[in-house]
Amino acid sequence: MTKYFPTRLLVLASIIILLANCQDKEQIHQLVQNRTDEIFDSLVAVRRDIHQHPEMFFKEFRTSNLVAKYLESLGLEVHRNIGGTGVVAILHGTEERKTIAWRADMDAISSEFPDVVEFASKVEGVRHGCGHDVHTTIGLGMANVLSSIRHRLKGNVVFIFQPAEETPVVRVFSGAQAMIDDGLFNIVKPDELYATHISDFPVGKVSMYPGRFFAYLKPIIIRFNLDSDPEAIKKRIEDQLIKFNSPSIDLWEAMGDPKIGIFGDSTLFDDFVCSRVFEAEKDEQEYIIYGQLASSDPEQLIATSKQIKQVISNISDASNALEIEFGEDYYNHYNDPKLSNLSREFIRNLYGATAIMRPHGLVPGSGDDFSLLQENIPGGYYSIGGSNAKKGIISAPHSPNFAVDESAISYGVSYFSSLIIERLNSE
Ligand SMILES: [Zn+2]
Known part of the structure; x- marks a missing residue:
């Protein structure tokens, strides 16, 4: 009998540790949600400020300065002027085990479409008609949330704020390429790299397709x-x-x-x-x-x-x-199938099946130079819903009636902050 006693103790101890880990895991994602709720109003203000002052390719001086100052105020290691107006920030966790990177694009587009919001663009002929103001804000929100729990992060998080995503076909005219040429990957060496883009499906949902997403x-x-x-x-x-x-x-x-x-x-x-x-x-x-x-x-x-x-x-x-x-084929990216499935399942388990949209094919007519950053780093590109039929908001980028339900910022910050914590903790 007695010989089982230590084993029983061991089993009991394991169960206690396991429960503690689960609680710990739940608790950290609750902290993510709490912090996201706390800063949401301030993030909306940041988004509206960026929206009112849109800047096009390689001229994102004001936006870049705003981004760098915000990240510096959080105590991150900030590198300015990478590839022109690009900003790179490193959030150091408790260990040098793993580095997960998040990329956001900052540039606006040339557009005469009406901008029917109270905080309309103040720049003639330039609009955030592709939602990069929202992407930039989600990136800043994630930096804020993750730095508030930095003592719990088992690795480093890198934030890449990129200029000039809205460019045609030529590689030399790409913000991602400019950052790479300017030594981005000498400053940081991410193990995985993720990004998001606003899409026209309902707010509160995200989608990542294993393999290619664009045609x-x-x-x-x-x-x-x-x-x-x-x-x-x-x-x-x-x-x-x-x-x-x-x-x-x-x-x-x-x-x-x-x-x-x-x-x-x-x-x-x-x-x-x-x-x-x-x-x-x-x-x-x-x-x-x-x-x-x-x-x-x-x-x-x-x-x-x-x-x-x-x-x-x-x-x-x-x-x-x-x-x-x-012409030369458009940029396209490739979502690592294993990481796509893992990260999609993770978001589904944490935030529920309704958080996930499953595409059944490839999107025609789009591309993103995120693919250039991804060439040697696995990871993926999430679409995030920004439409809200009840409010009459349709988030189809570049369309005349493009608008975004700003709660997409809250969903993006919480989902993707949780995702980064999970990836840092994974083997
Ligand atoms: Zn875009």
């Missing part, structure tokens, strides 16, 4: 003589490109449809090719029409681009087209 994309560039009629040529090209839409509806329009959209059970976004044509531009020597080809399958993309080239070449009215080319 394979190619820019189409058609140049032709100044003596041609650009509108007529554009119309002809549009008519031709429509033939390559599969199915024959505008997939971009269908994105938010609950049945056939990206989160619908009968989604059209699991196997598709689609194209669209943008405005024609005129410079001193030629007209240029920009378009875009998107596909869920890279081989389909290559095959269709060859067909499109042939069809456009055959348009008689466009016989004065000078050149048809396909």
Whole structure:
């Protein structure tokens, strides 16, 4: 009998430790939620300040200064002017075990869309029409929350505030690339790297898709003589490109449809090719029409681009087209499947199944240079819902009626702070 006694004691001790760990775990996430609630109003004020003073690529001087000062006030190790206006901040935990990084983008877009909020942009023609003011605020909120429990963090947290995400195709014109070229990864060496972007699904929900989230994309560039009629040529090209839409509806329009959209059970976004044509531009020597080809399958993309080239070449009215080319593929990122599943399950367990949206396909027509930061670091890119039908808020980035339910800030700060704690504590 007696020989079991120590074993029983051991089992009892293990159960007590296990319970204590569980309580500890619950307690730390409760602390995250409490702190998030405490600072929420101040974060809304920060977001509105950034929203009123939007700045475009590599000119984010005011925003960058605001970000750096906020992080310095929390006692973080702050590095300014990385890749232009980029800011890097390190929150040192109790051990040098692991480093988890979080990236937020700070830049605004050129836009004449109405900005129908009390705190509208004060800068003519510039808007936070892609929600980067919200991303920046979520990043600052996470820094605040995590620094309030830094004595409980078993590793370091790195915050990367990036300039110039809203850039076209060329690698040299990317805030992420500029930060890398300026030694970002000499300053910090993250083991994992995460980011988020506002999306048009309901507020309170997040989504991370294992693997790719955006479709394979190619820019189409058609140049032709100044003596041609650009509108007529554009119309002809549009008519031709429509033939390559599969199915024959505008997939971009269908994105938010609950049945056939990206989160619908009968989604059209699991196997598709689609194209669209943008405005024609005129410079001193030629007209240029920009378009875009998107596909869920890279081989389909290559095959269709060859067909499109042939069809456009055959348009008689466009016989004065000078050149048809396909630009460098857009940035795309890759969510590490294991980490995507782990982190999604973690958020589901902690915040409930309703916190998770499951996409069933790839989003056409988007990209993010986060992919450049991710090239050698596993992690992932979360979409976070910002829409609220009851309030008439639709958070489709770059759309004319884009707006964000600001409670997305609270959800983002608590979900992702908890996620970072979990990743720091993992093996
Ligand atoms: Zn964006």
